[in-house]
Amino acid sequence: MFTIYVYTLDTMADWEIGYVTAELNSGRFFKKDAPDVSVKTVGISKEPIKTMGGLNIIPDCVIDNIVMNDKSVLLLPGGNTWDDPKHGAIIKKATELLSVGATVCAICGATVALARAGLLDQRPHTSNGAGFLEMFCPNYKGTDCFVDKLSVVGDNLITASASGALLWAKQIIEHLGVFRPDTLEEWYAYFNTGETQHFFALMQTLPKANK
Template sequence: MFTIYLYVLDSLADWEIGYVLSELNSGRFFKKGHHQVSLKMVSDSKEPIHTMGGLKIVPDCLIDEMVVSETSMLLLPGADTWNEPKHQAIIEKASECLSLGATVCAICGATAALANAGLLDNRSHTSNGPGFLEMVSPSYKGQSFYLDQPSVVDHNLITASSTGALLWTKQIIERLGVFQSDTLAFWYDYFRTGDAQHFFALMQTLPANNES
């Protein structure tokens, strides 16, 4: 079973994690025989955090309690508070994850935190547009690896811009392998276009329908 750690911090951008949390927590479109993943909220303390939208989240565990392996995944959401020194601990853990084969998924402001630590200097990645990382991360040296796309996969690193949450989610689900490939394709097309034909096609790929 995959263990998914979501790092929670004050001012977390709710919308950036909406798709991925909903699908991984509910498991509603998981392929037959695949059990739900273990989803844990991790932070630097057990104190509640407050998202940008005003939601209160109580962390499940501390950074030191994380168990990292190839079946671990760390989600780093955007937030306005990434420049606070206390978040250095999770960036160090992200570096450990990448080294051990665990997957790190960063979106929006979290990409700047990775850039500050030099973790994007030699990996294909994206962020909030060309020039953004240079502006907010003085030590960034990964310009030649930057791709101006909504979300980018480089082995066990998945990065996205603030508007790339849907594709980011698709790539995360693909990495986990919890959807059938056709289910994922129709899921993405439906939410990308709003065309109802993709929704009905999606429903036809689900195990209950395949068994009938």
């Protein structure tokens, strides 16, 4: 079973995690033999945080509760408070997770936090455009590994720009192997284009449609 840990912080960009958490939590488009998935929110404490959209979230668990194995997946959303030193604890945990083969997924401002810790220096990654990480992270040494795309998979690290939430979700879902390939392609095409033909094609890929 995969456990998805969604890090919660004040001002978190709640829309950036919407696509991926909705699909992993609901399982509505999972293939027949998909592994079980559990989605949990995690915080520095169990005190509520307020997202950028004004939603109050009480974390399900704290950082020390994160299980250290390759079935753990850490999602780091963007937010305006990543400069706060208290978030160093989750970046330390991200470092440990990467070392045991777990998956770490960061988007927007969270990529700056990873860059400051040196976690992007030798791994393929992206962020909010070329030059963004250099602007906010003087010690960043990963220029040669930067890929100017909306979302990038670098082994067990998946990073995305602020505008790459949909592709980021697609790559995370693909990495976990919970959708059939044709389901994933039609899902992405539908939400990327809005064309109804992809919605009907998506429905035809689901287990019930193929009985």
